[in-house]
Amino acid sequence: MTPAIQVHELTKKYGNLVAVDNISFEIKQGEIFGLLGPNGAGKTTTLSMLSTMQKPTSGTATVQGKDVEKNEDEVRKAIGIVFQDQSLDEELTAGENMDFHGRLYRIPPDERNQRIDSLLRLVELYDRKKDIVKTFSGGMRRRLEIARGLLHHPSVLFLDEPTLGLDPQTRNHLWQYIADLSKEKHITIILTTHYMEEADRLCDRIAIIDHGSIIALDTxxxxKNGIGGDIITIQTPDFNTATEVLSEPWIHRIETHNDEIRIFLMNAEQHISDIITRVNQQNITIHSVSIHKPTLEDVFLSFTGKTIREQEINGKEMMRMHMRRGKR
Amino acid sequence: MDIIYTIWLRSMIRYIRSKSRIVGSISMPLFFLLFLGFGLNSVVRIPGLGENYIQFLIPGMVAMSVLFTSVFSGIQIIWDKQFGFLKETLVAPVTRMEIMLGQTFGGATTALIQGIIIMVISLFVGLQVQSVIGFFIALGFMVLIGISFTAFGIAIASRMEDMTGFQLIMNFVVFPIFGLSGALFPISSLPSWIAPVTMIDPLTYGVEGIRYGLTGVSQINPVLSFMVIGGFACIMTIIGAFLFRKISI
Known part of the structure; x- marks a missing residue:
């Protein structure tokens, strides 16, 4: 079976800034694939190229076997897209927004009306069909946009930061929708996010993307397994000495970050008292100790040496500098 | 055609919903009509119409309302850009030409309706339509003005980032086009140095065309008027389509 999406050495440059740097990956049919990374990492740019909104500087990409540059219209027919920023007409009703979309994709009237009703029921907006979108909450708008993105029966659905700016409850709700959707309709879903939890919960596979490159790609x-067991985090002002006293074969690896020591090891529960004793013997102050199972945040940290939030600040700086340069 | 119709349909739905915009954009030509019309009616003598300034002014005000509505309709694409809706249309499997033409016809239709509203109101302040054919000639010219200036608005909107430049365009482009068009005064009574400027203003031919249709009198041959404003509509549509093709979001 052809992969839903094939990306080969895809690159996008804006002047000197390399937004997407020579990335390659494949997405299988029916998969939920996540692009995880800080803001400004190149996720949205990748998505814009895959959805034919922007031309790649070099490299190729195909969606359902169709080239995004040579076969624009075929790609557009095959994909549904929910943009990061809202793209509804607020002056129109929910039903009219759907209808407009259906007409743009040339769905015959009978089928159009039938699909609109069933999709609005799916996202629980059927009773608001005749209401103007202006009166909708953020979560309702997102749901409407997802419904609209599905109207022309795309085989690949792009979701750009689908839960950005939504409250936790709505977010949970939406995650459930997306998971059900992929199961029931066998749609390939590619989503971008900078929420670790979202990627972890929804995605079959994740590409971690930073500074335009894919730095890790797996389930x-x-x-998380690749990180090497559990993580014990010790907060101490004296982390250099503390690192020195801890050299045991059962310690997989030690990283220091700000004023934290992060110890990677198997069966952390068995070894924690040992570790604390050793550190105490050297009269090193410990502010706090915690054990946790690895999260994607730890994965990101161990690959980039930074947390995703720290990286985001850098990304924004870079964008700002780039914008300024561009204006001059 | 179905896509052009879809975009047109959206413009119509939005137009019907925006009551304040309808009232707002007929108020200015209406006030002009009432204040200037009644104020100057007894003072001004118009060649060919005698002491009937209101009769002279009405076609000008109809043209004014079509002009402003259509420029505004075209420029509204900036809102679509800012509110994200344009992306929804651009990512669909349709050509930009279809989107642009849909917008143009949508804008021209709203402008035509606004013009007709002014025409209907004018019936109460003294408009006497000369003939049914004349009425349709006037409508034809209104459509051409509408297409020209909606396309003009789209062309400008395609190059503008946000609405901040809107006032500038209104004051330095649209208002001079209106002021020099002979909507308010007969072009023959202008000093000779300014007359050529009037003759290169495409709206002059639109106003004269409407005037010919409604009053039966015009200073420019209606066939010439038709050719100039018709040609201008074609050129503006081509320029608008060209610039809209290059729009990036």
């Missing part, structure tokens, strides 16, 4: 479980 969430494998990514």
């Amino acid at each position: 969430p479980q494998n990514l």
Whole structure:
């Protein structure tokens, strides 16, 4: 079976800034694939190229076997897209927004009306069909946009930061929708996010993307396993000495980050008292100790040496500098 | 055609919903009509119409309402850009030409309706339509003005980032086009140095065309008027389509 999406050495440059740097990956049919990374990492740019909104500088990409540059219209027919920023007409009703979309994709009237009703029921907006979108909450708008993206029966659905700016409850709700959707309709879903939890919970496979490059690509479980067991985090002002006293064969690896020591090891529960004793013997102050199972945040940290939030600040700086340069 | 119709349909739905915009954009030509019309009616003598300034002014005000509505309709694409809706249309499997033409016809239709509203109101302040054919000639010219200036608005909107430049365009482009068009005064009574400027203003031919249709009198041959404003509509549509093709979001 042809992969839903094939990306080969895809690159996008804006002047000197390399937004997407020579990335390659494949997405299988029916998969939920996540692009995880900080803002400004190149996720949305990748999505814009895959959805034919922007031309790649070099490299190729195909969606359902169709080239995004040479076969624009075929790609557009095959994909549904929910943009990061809202793209509804607020002056129109929910039903009219759907209808407009259906007409743009040339769905015959009878079928159009039938699909609109069933999709609005799916996202629980059927009773608001005749209401103007202006009166909708953020979560309702997102749901409407997802319904609209599905109207022309795309085989690949792009979701760009689908839960950005939504409250936790709505977010949970939406995650459920997306998971059900992929199961029931066998749609390939590619989503971008900078929420670790979202990627972990929804995605079959994740590509971690930073500064335009893919730095890791695997299932969430494998990514977390790859880190090497559990993590004990010790907060101490004296982390250099503390690192020195801890050299045991059962310690997989030690990383220091800000004023934290992060110790990677198997069966952390058995060894924690040992570790604390050793550190105490050297009269090193310990502010706090915690044990946790690895999360994607740890994966990101161990690959980039930074947390995703720290990286985001850098990304924004870079964008700002780039914008300024562009204006001059 | 179905896509052009879809975009047109959206413009119509939005137009019907925006009551304040309808009232807002007929108020200015209406006030002009009432204040200037009644104020100057007894003072101004118009060649060919005698002491009937209101009769002279009405076609000008109809043209004014079509002009402003259509420029505004075209420029509204900036809102679509800012509110994200344009992306929804651009990512669909349709050509940009279809989107642009849909917008143009949508804008021209709203402008035509606005013009007709002014025409209907004018019936109460003294408009006497000369003939049914004349009425349709006037409508034809209104459509051409509408297409020209909606396309003009789209062309400008395609190059503008946000609405901040809107006032500038209104004051330095649209208002001079209106002021020099002979909507308010007969072009023959202008000093000779300014007359050529009037003759290169495409709206002059639109106003004269409407005037010919409604009053039966015009200073420019209606066939010439038709050719100039018709040609201008074609050129503006081509320029608008060209610039809209290059729009990026």
